[in-house]
Amino acid sequence: MRKIFVSILLGYSLLPSVSGQENKVYSNMSLDELLNIDVVVTASKQPEDLFEAPLSVTIISREEIRKSGVTSIPEALRLSPGLIVREMTPGNYDVQIRGYDDITKNVYVTLPYNTTTLVMIDNRIVYSYYSGGTFWESFPIDLNDVERIEVVRGPASALYGPNAVTGVINIITSQANKKGMNVFANGVLGTNKAKNANANIGYNWNDKTKLTFSGNFSERHRFTDEYYDYNKKDFTTLDKLTMFVEPVKNVATNEVWTYQDYAAKLDAGYDVDLSVRKLGGNIFLTHQFSEKSILDVAVGAQSSQSQRTGFLNFSTALSQTESKSYYMNSRINYHDFSGQISINSGHDFNNYRFNSYKFTNAELNLEYYKQFNELSFRPGISYKYLSYNNPVIYKESFNINELNYQFKDEPRIASTYSAYLLTEWKPTTKLRFIGAVRMDKFDVNKNYFANYEIAATYRLNKNNLFRYVYSRANKSPFFFDSYLNSSLLVNAEYLSEDKKTSFPIPVNLDIHGQDHLKYPTITNQEISWRTKINSQASLDIEVFYSKVKNFVNPNIYRQYEVVQHMNKLGVADSIISINVQGNALFENYDLTARQLGASFTFNYEISEKLSAKIFATWQNTKISGRKNIDFITTGIQMGEITPQNTLTMKVSTIMNPTQWSDEITPKMFGGFLLNYKACKNWNFSTDAYFYTDQKFANYNYYKLLDETSIDRAKVEMNIKPNIVLNAKASYQLSKNLSSYATLKNIFGNHYEYGFVDPIGTSLLIGIKWEL
Amino acid sequence: MFKSIFKIKNVSYFLIRIILFLFIIITATKIGYSQNMPVPENIQAALLPKILKFSPALSQQAKIKILIVYDNNSLASKDELIKGLGANLESKAIRSAELEKEIVNCNLVYFMPGVQELASLCKTHKVLSVAGISQYVEDGKISLAFGLQNNKPKIFISLTSLEKEGQSLSSEILRIAKVFN
Numbered sequence: 029m030r031k032i033f034v035s036i037l038l039g040y041s042l043l044p045s046v047s048g049q050e051n052k053v054y055s056n057m058s059l060d061e062l063l064n065i066d067v068v069v070t071a072s073k074q075p076e077d078l079f080e081a082p083l084s085v086t087i088i089s090r091e092e093i094r095k096s097g098v099t100s101i102p103e104a105l106r107l108s109p110g111l112i113v114r115e116m117t118p119g120n121y122d123v124q125i126r127g128y129d130d131i132t133k134n135v136y137v138t139l140p141y142n143t144t145t146l147v148m149i150d151n152r153i154v155y156s157y158y159s160g161g162t163f164w165e166s167f168p169i170d171l172n173d174v175e176r177i178e179v180v181r182g183p184a185s186a187l188y189g190p191n192a193v194t195g196v197i198n199i200i201t202s203q204a205n206k207k208g209m210n211v212f213a214n215g216v217l218g219t220n221k222a223k224n225a226n227a228n229i230g231y232n233w234n235d236k237t238k239l240t241f242s243g244n245f246s247e248r249h250r251f252t253d254e255y256y257d258y259n260k261k262d263f264t265t266l267d268k269l270t271m272f273v274e275p276v277k278n279v280a281t282n283e284v285w286t287y288q289d290y291a292a293k294l295d296a297g298y299d300v301d302l303s304v305r306k307l308g309g310n311i312f313l314t315h316q317f318s319e320k321s322i323l324d325v326a327v328g329a330q331s332s333q334s335q336r337t338g339f340l341n342f343s344t345a346l347s348q349t350e351s352k353s354y355y356m357n358s359r360i361n362y363h364d365f366s367g368q369i370s371i372n373s374g375h376d377f378n379n380y381r382f383n384s385y386k387f388t389n390a391e392l393n394l395e396y397y398k399q400f401n402e403l404s405f406r407p408g409i410s411y412k413y414l415s416y417n418n419p420v421i422y423k424e425s426f427n428i429n430e431l432n433y434q435f436k437d438e439p440r441i442a443s444t445y446s447a448y449l450l451t452e453w454k455p456t457t458k459l460r461f462i463g464a465v466r467m468d469k470f471d472v473n474k475n476y477f478a479n480y481e482i483a484a485t486y487r488l489n490k491n492n493l494f495r496y497v498y499s500r501a502n503k504s505p506f507f508f509d510s511y512l513n514s515s516l517l518v519n520a521e522y523l524s525e526d527k528k529t530s531f532p533i534p535v536n537l538d539i540h541g542q543d544h545l546k547y548p549t550i551t552n553q554e555i556s557w558r559t560k561i562n563s564q565a566s567l568d569i570e571v572f573y574s575k576v577k578n579f580v581n582p583n584i585y586r587q588y589e590v591v592q593h594m595n596k597l598g599v600a601d602s603i604i605s606i607n608v609q610g611n612a613l614f615e616n617y618d619l620t621a622r623q624l625g626a627s628f629t630f631n632y633e634i635s636e637k638l639s640a641k642i643f644a645t646w647q648n649t650k651i652s653g654r655k656n657i658d659f660i661t662t663g664i665q666m667g668e669i670t671p672q673n674t675l676t677m678k679v680s681t682i683m684n685p686t687q688w689s690d691e692i693t694p695k696m697f698g699g700f701l702l703n704y705k706a707c708k709n710w711n712f713s714t715d716a717y718f719y720t721d722q723k724f725a726n727y728n729y730y731k732l733l734d735e736t737s738i739d740r741a742k743v744e745m746n747i748k749p750n751i752v753l754n755a756k757a758s759y760q761l762s763k764n765l766s767s768y769a770t771l772k773n774i775f776g777n778h779y780e781y782g783f784v785d786p787i788g789t790s791l792l793i794g795i796k797w798e799l
Numbered sequence: 800m801f802k803s804i805f806k807i808k809n810v811s812y813f814l815i816r817i818i819l820f821l822f823i824i825i826t827a828t829k830i831g832y833s834q835n836m837p838v839p840e841n842i843q844a845a846l847l848p849k850i851l852k853f854s855p856a857l858s859q860q861a862k863i864k865i866l867i868v869y870d871n872n873s874l875a876s877k878d879e880l881i882k883g884l885g886a887n888l889e890s891k892a893i894r895s896a897e898l899e900k901e902i903v904n905c906n907l908v909y910f911m912p913g914v915q916e917l918a919s920l921c922k923t924h925k926v927l928s929v930a931g932i933s934q935y936v937e938d939g940k941i942s943l944a945f946g947l948q949n950n951k952p953k954i955f956i957s958l959t960s961l962e963k964e965g966q967s968l969s970s971e972i973l974r975i976a977k978v979f980n
Contacts, residue, residue, distance in 0.1 A: 054845030055887060062846050063975065066950050067838065075837055075947075091949055176950055207937070235934045318913075363872065399875035457841075457882065 053458070053490045061490075061563060068178055069200075072462055073187065073406060073450060074397075079558055082462045082483035082495055084110065084181040084570050086629070090202060093171060095703050096715045097754035097770040099216070099224060099792065100246070101171060101199065102164040106717040106752075109627045109643035110181040110195075112697055113717065114780040115752075115787050117346065118220070119248030119304040120336040121164055122781060125181055125195035127647050127693035128576060131621045132193065132503070132548050138687055138726050139345055139782065141338035144193035144503060144548070146184070150201055150326065152357040152370040155191060157414050157442075158385050159508035161338055163376070166351040168308035168328035170244035172212060172226035175202035181627070182572065183552050185479035185501030186464035189410065189446060193501045193550045193576075201326070203312045204230030204238040211799035218792035223247045230312075240312040248303045250335070251777070251788035255298075255344040258726060258743045258783070266298060272728050272743075273342040275429045276517040282532060284519060285429075287343050293431050296379040298348050299333065303785070306332035322361040329354040337784060339383045345726075345783035348379040368393040381433040382426065382514075385418035385507075388439075404452045412444040414507075421511035425538065428516040440511050443471045444504070458487045472510050472543045477502050491560040502549040502578070509580055509614050512541035518730040522606060523737075535730060539582065539612040546578040546616050564633040571626045579617040581686060584729070586610035588679040594669055604674060619653040621690065637705045644698030649690040657727075659683050659734055685729030692782075694719040694749075711758040722747040724782020745782040751775060752787075767795045836912065836931035838945040838952045840876055843931055844883025846945060847909075850954060851888075853972035857906055857927070864905040865929075867892045873911035876931075880909065902926055915940050918960075925965035937979055942966060946977075953977055 054062065066078035066087050078087060086108040098104045102121035106113045112124040122129075122141055129140040143160030146153060149169060155162055177199050184192040204210040209231055216224035223246065230240030254263035258272040267288070274284035291297070310328035317323065332351045339347040353374025360367045373388040395408035417439035420426045426433075448466035455461070462483040469476055481499040488494065516539060519532035552574035560566045589607045592600040625647030632640045660682045667676035699717040706712060724745045731741040753775055758768040770792045777786045836843070847865075851857045865888045869877040877892050884890050893901050895914050902908065902920055907927040910918055915935045921928040921942075930936075933946030936955040942964055944955040954976035961967060968976075 054841055054883065055848070055885065057845060059846070059849045059975075062842060062849070063952055063954070065842060065952055067947055067952070068950070075839055077839065077842065078950075087950055089950055235937060401875065401878050404875075 053487050056490045058563070061560075072452065079493060079560075079566075080460070080485060080487065082460070082485050083184065083497060084554065084556060084572075084627070086110075086179045086181075088177040088179065090175055092701065093174065093177075095711065095713045095756075095758075096701055097713065097756035097772060098715070099171070099770070099772075100164070101167060101169075101174065101177070104171065104174075104177060105179065105197065106699055107641075107701055107715065108177075108179045109629045109698060110645050111179065112694065112719065116336050116781045117248075117250055117303040117334075117785040118222075118787060118790075119165070119246065120334050122337070123162075123164070123197075124693075125179075125197075126572070126574075126625060126645065127623055127649055128194060128550075128621060130687075130689045130692040131579075131649070131651065132576065137338055137340060139337045139724065140692060142194075143506075144191065144550075145195050145197060146188055146190075146192035147197045147199070148188070149199045150324075150357060151198065151359070151368060152326075152355070152372075153189070153389075153391065154372070156376070156387070157389065157504065157506055158376075158387065158416050158418065159338075160191070160503070160506045163338075163349075163351065165304050165306050165332045165334040165336075166330055166353060166376070167306075168310050168330040168353075168355065169199070169201060169242070170226050170246065170306075170308060172214060172228055172244060173201045173242050173310065175200045181570075182497060182554055183479070183499040183501030183550050183574075184481070186448065186466045186481040186499065187450060189466065190444075190468055190477065190479075190502060190504035190547075193503055193548065201310075201312065202228075203240045203314060204232040207232045207234060209799060210240070211797070213798075214794060214796045216792050216794035219790045220251065220788065221247070221249045222790055222792060224792075224794070236316045238312070238314045241310070242312070243307075243309045245307050247305045249301050250303045251786055253300045255346060256745075256783040257344065258728070261743055266300060269343055271343050272726075273730050274518055275342070276519060276534065277429065279429075279517065279534075282519065282534065290343070290431075294379070294381050294433065296381070298335070298346075298379060302333065302335070304332065304334040304336075306330065306334075308332075321363070322359075324357075324359040324361075326357045327355065337781070339378050339380065341380055341383075346785075347383065349376055349383075351376045364397045366395045366397070382420050382428065382431070383418075384433075385416050386435070386439070387417070388415040389413070402454045406450040408448050408450075410444075410446040410448070412446075414442045414444075415439045416507040418507070420514045421507050421541070422513065424513075426514040428514055440507055442505070442507070442510075445469045445471075460485045468504070470505050472505055474544050475546060477547070493558045495556045495558075497552070497554045497556075500549065500551045503547040505543070505545070505547060508541065509545070510541045510543045512539055512614070514539050516730075520608070520731050520733050521737075521740075522603075522733070533606045533608055533733070535586070535608040535610065537584070537586075537610045537612050537730075540614070542614045545580055545614065547580065548576055549578045550574050550576045566631045568629045569626065570628075572623070573625075574623050576621045576623075577619075579619045579621075579688075580614055581617040581619075581684060582612040582614050583617075584610055584612050584683040584685060584732075586681050586683065588677075588681070590677045590679065592675050592677065594673045594675050598669070600675065617654060617684070617686075619651060619655060619686075619688070621649060621651050621688075623647055623649045638703070640700065640702050642698075642700040644696060646696050647693060648695065649693055651688060651690050654684060655686060655688065657684060657686055657729075657732060657738055659732075683729075683732060685727065685732060687725070687727050687729070689723065689725055691723040691725075694722050696720045709760045711760075712756070713758075714753065714755045716751055716753045718749070718751040719747075719780075720749045722782070726783065743783075745779075747779050747782060750778045750780070752778075752780075764799055765795070765797050767793070769793050836876065836945075837947045838931060840879035840931070841883040842952055843945050844880050844885075844887075846952065846954070847884070847929065848887040850943065850968070850972055851907075853969040854927070855967060855969065857966075860906060862889050863907065864889045864891070866890075866898065866901055866905045866908045867911070868895055868898055868908060868914045868917060869893075869911040870895060870914055872913055876911055910935070910941065922960075922963040927964055927966045928960065933977075936960070939979070943968075948977070955979070 068078045147162040180196040213227040226244035228242040257264045269287045277285045308330040355372040357370040375386040377384040390413040450464040464481040483497045485495040554572035556570040591604040595601040627645040629643040663680040665678040697719040701715040704712045756770040918928040930941045930944045933955040935941035936944040936957045942960040
């Protein structure tokens with residue numbers, strides 16, 4: 029830290045000639061160049077030229093979204109560099125920023141599901157604190173509500189709070205922008221029974237009061253009716269599915285649950301054909317009392333059903349979730365003060381019912397902004413109230429074998445208190461420093477968590493800007509990691525040394541969360557060069573290096589009670605029984621992950637009719653420390669030989685069931701968007717997204733008894749390199765009416781995520797009316 | 800639900816410290832205001848001289864004199880704008896009360912948010928009015944303003960106001976601006 033401060037100050041002191049210079053950057057620009065500047069707010073919480081933004085930021089504009097063939101918010105994120113967007117099942121996505129996909133997950137949720145990106149809608153955090161992550165299908169808004177999406181790559185917790193570890197995605201909604209009546213309606217029908225319908229109707233009273241009602245509906249269906257079976261290492265129909273982890277059903281007989289009995293007991297049905305169905309509605313109201321007093325209120329509700337990963341599942345990768353929620357978001361600006369109150373409440377009910385939960389999140393933020401000539405301050409405080417109700421986090425242990433799923437009026441409640449300060453200093457018109465610090469206190473944890481960010485930009489001239497960022501961010505505690513309280517009896521397979529005999533061993537585990545842990549924390553450095561090659565072309569290159577520490581992993585503490593028969597010579601000749609009792613405890617872990625990478629974005633306005641955007645990211649992630657599964661014997665206690673010639677031995681062990689891999693994140697990923705406006709009525713657009721190979725892995729760590737069992741417990745699936753190519757043609761039928769056709773995934777069936785669905789080609793035909 | 804806030808002593812102390820810190824910051828300094836304008840001041844400052852080249856009357860002037868009318872809420876914004884204008888225009892910042900006296904010696908007046916009601920003086924003295932809030936143009940109070948459209952700066956022009964101020968702008972600029980009658 030000290031080195032960085034010293035180097036920044038030294039750098040500044042070496043630039044005496046610069047400080048006296050007049051600001052020629054913007055005055056040297058032509059009128060066209062000035063009117064082509066993109067203005068962004070998420071990078072430093074105030075309007076600024078995107079070219080000067082201190083962090084790595086991309087704006088995905090409403091215009092870009094409409095021209096392209098994307099049909100949902102997460103799919104639109106494929107238009108930004110640095111994002112890994114995998115379609116798990118049609119219409120359901122996992123979105124990661126730069127990587128750490130498999131490393132920072134909750135290890136109980138065995139497949140990657142992003143928990144390290146903070147997603148916001150109009151600055152309202154949309155995040156599940158149960159086990160972390162953003163559930164895109166449960167957004168009440170859809171593309172018709174989006175004005176723009178601002179993507180910040182790199183840690184930003186100092187600005188926006190915990191979980192902005194790899195970045196921030198801020199979705200900014202659009203509301204009745206022109207005076208009078210504003211109407212938008214869009215309907216889409218497609219192959220594979222795809223449907224989309226959305227509409228907005230709003231009224232703008234003299235730009236002082238704006239009221240908008242919006243609604244959206246979408247439905248996607250799967251291209252298969254099969255599910256992945258980890259035991260068969262292949263896809264199979266639901267009636268032939270087997271249990272990967274086999275809880276014991278009957279302790280007396282040692283009989284285990286079959287998939288069919290287990291699903292019947294949980295009433296875990298699948299709507300096999302349906303991938304996602306969502307319905308949402310919103311009301312947005314903005315009223316400007318005066319130039320300095322604005323009230324912004326949004327309320328909405330959603331209902332959705334989807335099949336995706338991200339849940340604890342003992343049989344296959346996909347789970348089905350039905351979600352219902354409602355929200356209220358209110359923002360007030362009064363002079364230099366701003367405040368925000370948001371409430372979100374509802375439930376996510378999973379077909380594997382122990383994953384189901386009810387929740388209420390409430391958040392209050394207060395900020396003040398003060399600017400001197402070259403210096404500005406933005407202090408703020410924040411309070412968060414979280415309530416989650418789920419049977420596996422009750423004080424009474426949940427027995428996974430009995431599946432006695434039942435909600436009680438015993439929600440777990442947690443609060444977070446935060447204070448932050450953002451400062452900006454412009455010693456010269458070309459040089460700018462930004463510093464932010466934030467302290468978070470979670471009442472479930474005794475530790476204070478500090479995040480910070482230091483950024484410097486230097487605008488050499490109107491066409492070139494250099495910037496440097498050093499930042500740190502951490503994840504927040506989740507209810508699952510903190511309060512998990514369950515027990516599970518499974519059978520592990522004992523295999524004799526000569527591998528000729530095997531028999532099941534009952535393993536009884538009590539599984540507990542922990543509250544005073546440290547959480548995965550990233551420190552990141554990046555340097556960047558932005559250049560305008562000419563009036564039509566610009567290039568943005570960023571190089572980043574980051575390190576993640578404070579991993580959390582459940583370690584397994586087991587005690588084996590082995591009863592052996594002794595022969596006449598006093599040597600053990602056979603095992604009579606083995607009984608295993610143990611605890612699984614969430615603990616901090618000696619592991620470090622490092623990532624080095626680089627991204628570029630090239631924008632080219634080839635002509636008035638033709639424009640192109642090309643972007644790609646290369647990255648390399650390495651894990652060091654205790655990265656392998658190992659088995660440590662911590663104690664052996666020998667009993668007496670009984671008159672029946674039996675000996676009881678007690679062996680204590682620790683095993684770390686690490687399931688982290690650095691092979692999931694593709695080495696290269698990126699895409700392009702090409703738009704051609706052929707004439708007044710016709711517009712053609714094509715966009716593509718590509719990634720190199722990825723290796724997904726899953727372990728049944730209940731089967732891990734010793735080193736020899738590792739390979740038997742592991743299942744892998746390789747994802748081949750692929751290009752997802754879409755094309756769209758739009759025709760303007762009249763001033764208000766247009767139609768379009770989109771061909772999605774032109775190259776056909778492929779996998780983007782391990783152990784889940786193939787994604788096929790589809791054709792969508794749509795019609796749009798706008799007043 | 801909020802009972803839990805007070806249960807934890809440490810956290811109460813933590814909050815008290817934060818509130819004290821905020822109180823010190825707020826009370827120890829004079830209030831500055833610069834958040835209402837969607838287009839940053841330095842970009843507005845660069846746009847303005849370029850637009851004035853499309854004014855037949857002002858483009859003939861050897862040196863264009865601009866008054867910047869501000870109040871206590873726009874101290875920092877006013878400085879940013881003057882810094883951005885540099886030597887392109889001869890700028891002078893004044894308080895509202897000084898406008899009536901100073902307006903006779905200038906070619907245009909820039910109104911910071913909150914003082915735009917004084918723009919009626921521009922109609923009387925036939926001086927061009929400019930602001931950083933597009934709504935003033937839509938209301939016909941101001942002739943030229945800057946706003947955002949599709950995240951990019953946009954020029955807003957009120958023809959009615961322009962006419963009342965005895966000003967005109969060429970068709971080239973009207974083509975790229977959002978024009979209100």
